[in-house]
Amino acid sequence: MTEKQWYHLERPDSVESPGLVFYEDRIKANIQLLISMIDDKDRLRPHVKTHKSAEVSKLLMDAGISKFKCATIAEAEMLALCGSADVLLAYQPVGPNVDRFIRLQKQYPLTRFSCLVDNVGAAAVLAALSQSNRLKSDVFIDVNVGMDRTGILPGNVLELYAKIGQIDSLVLKGLHAYDGHIHDNDFAIRTEKASIIIDVLNHLSTEINNRLSQQPIIIAGGTPTFTVYNTQTVFDCSPGTFALWDKGYQDAFKEQQFLTAALVISRIVSLPESNLICCDLGHKAVAAEKPLDKRVAFLNAPELIPVSQSEEHLVLDAGENHPYQIGDLLYGLPYHICPTVALYENATSVSSAHADQIWNISSRKRKITI
Incomplete structure (x- = not known):
């Protein structure tokens, strides 16, 4: 037998x-492993795009994690309904989604929402709607660190940071950088590539502090580079796949158990x-x-x-x-x-x-x- x-x-x-099955005991074990891998769990801002589930989000909250990252307004609202204290919409809202982001803040005042911006025009639209609704919207500048999908190049960050910092109805919190282009199986190669980004972000942080007298919060990385940022930086980290894991990551990232x-x-x-x-x-x-x-x-x-x-x-x-x-x-x-x-x-x-x-x-x- x-x-x-x-x-x-x-x-x-x-x-x-066909059906989807979650194994709750293993999810809980993954959450505890994640927490054990970082010096301060307040640096954890897990991405919920993987599980999209209120129940998994609550397991994370029960473990003492209070900050989250998401990709859609619906994911942000799911987190608010769970009672999350801090939610980053890792997207620059445009079109009707600007109004939806404002409505999100008004409907769930106990959750602190933020979003990304990488364009002064888009920021101005958000600012105008925030002002007309008597709100101050928290924003992070999205930095393009090599994925070439969203964000602005590091050389343009200081100028945009200064401009957005002068807009009364926006509260500029810091920088966001996603490095989804780094997914090498070899941990040494991933570490080398991530280290270049760490240097860039630390330099930007120093320049912002020196020139604009603000210490920016930095949110960086996903799952593949979590095992670099967790020990080599003080950045907030945003792994997502860890909660459920999959065959692709199991084969690729042997150092993550x-x-x-x-x-x-x-x-x-x-x-x-x-x-x-x-x-x-x-x-x-x-x-x-x-x-x-x-x-x-x-x-x-x-x-x-x-x-x-x-x-x-x-x-x-x-x-x-x-x-x-x-x-x-x-x-x-x-x-x-x-x-x-x-x-x-x-x-x-x-x-x-x-x-x-x-x-x-x-x-x-x-x-x-x-």
Whole structure:
């Protein structure tokens, strides 16, 4: 008789497929590991884009984490509904989202919200709407440290910092830098690349302090470089994937010992040829932006080779004379958990402390109430 694995469900028939499963005990262990890796947990500002869940957010708060980072207004509102004290919208609001950001502040006054700016015109629009609503909006300047996605180049930061610092209805808190382009498997290479960014941000901090008499808060990095910033800086750190982990990060970042804590459950629905099986794990059930062989790994069937995938189906080569039957359960570990979670309305939460629960992925929606 084979030993029971950590991922085996006690009541598999209660979980529909395709389905998302969170393993609560492992999530809690990941949170405690994160806290143990930094000198002061007040430097932690976890990103909630990975789990998008009020329940996981509350687990983080129960562990003493009070600051968060998010990517959408809905994620920000989910955090406010959980009672978060401090929420950074890591995005520059434009168009109708400027009004939504203002409404967020008015509807949830017990949460301190901030957002990013990297353009004086966009900042002016936010400032005007803040002033007309008798608010002072907290902002961070987004610095482009090499990803070339958002932000301004370091050489332009001081000028923008000075201009925004003079706008009465905005409160300039500091700098934000995301280095998502650094994801080398070799920790030494990641450290070398992150160290260049650390030097840039520390230089900017010194210049801002010397010229403008302000000590900026610096928020930097994501998960891959967390293990550099946590010990080599005093910056606030914003890992996100750590809570659930995934196959991609498990393979890439060996120095980070987080536990995989979320799986996609699938069942075999057809046996189209003697060597082929088909399960119900299509594009709509697991993130499909990576190559076919880097989308999901089946923990209880590692020998399966993906052949094709469509919206509702994943065809796998099981070899001749395979043992699989229609209805068999497959436990899939996604390579990229963040967009996978966003495909589901809810997850089954499994815990040793209580019966299985259904947790809503509440901020997968673009709008909750605002």
